[in-house]
Amino acid sequence: xxxxxxxxxxxxxxxxxxxxxxxxxxxxxxxxxxxxxxxxxxxxxxxxxxxxxxxxxxxxxxxxxxxxxxxxxxxxxxxxxxxxxxxxxxxxxxxxxxxxxxxxxxx
Numbered sequence: 001x002x003x004x005x006x007x008x009x010x011x012x013x014x015x016x017x018x019x020x021x022x023x024x025x026x027x028x029x030x031x032x033x034x035x036x037x038x039x040x041x042x043x044x045x046x047x048x049x050x051x052x053x054x055x056x057x058x059x060x061x062x063x064x065x066x067x068x069x070x071x072x073x074x075x076x077x078x079x080x081x082x083x084x085x086x087x088x089x090x091x092x093x094x095x096x097x098x099x100x101x102x103x104x105x106x107x
Contacts, residue, residue, distance in 0.1 A: 001101075004079050004087065005034065007072040008099045012038035016096065031104025039096040048089045052077040 005023075012021035016038035024035040043051060043058065050056050055070040080087040086102040 001083070001085075001103075004076050004085070004101055005036070007076045008036040008101070011072055012036050012040070012097070012099070015040040017041065031102060033103070034101045036099040036101075037092050037096060039092070039094075042091050042095060042097050043089055045091075051089070052087075 009021060009023070017040045019039040022035075022037040024037070026033045026035070047058060051058065052073050054074040056074075057070040076087055079085075080101065086100075088100055090098045090100065092098040
């Protein structure tokens, strides 16, 4: 879980448009959900699953300033799957990306 959150926070810092990311926790008896929110350019709907594939990078992320290997989100998904967690990305209202990590049984 630590590595998942570290990767999500690193992405939010790197691509978040210079605004500090926000982290939220929502939990009850059946599940816990951790959310990492940024104010970056967002991820197009058609690419939200693709970014979890190894070496997949959005065109805008290919600059020297923001570069990366394209492995951060792939590692997030692999670790989540291996540990029975759910992880997905959504657009953040007002702009940016909302990454959700869900632990537990209530969907």
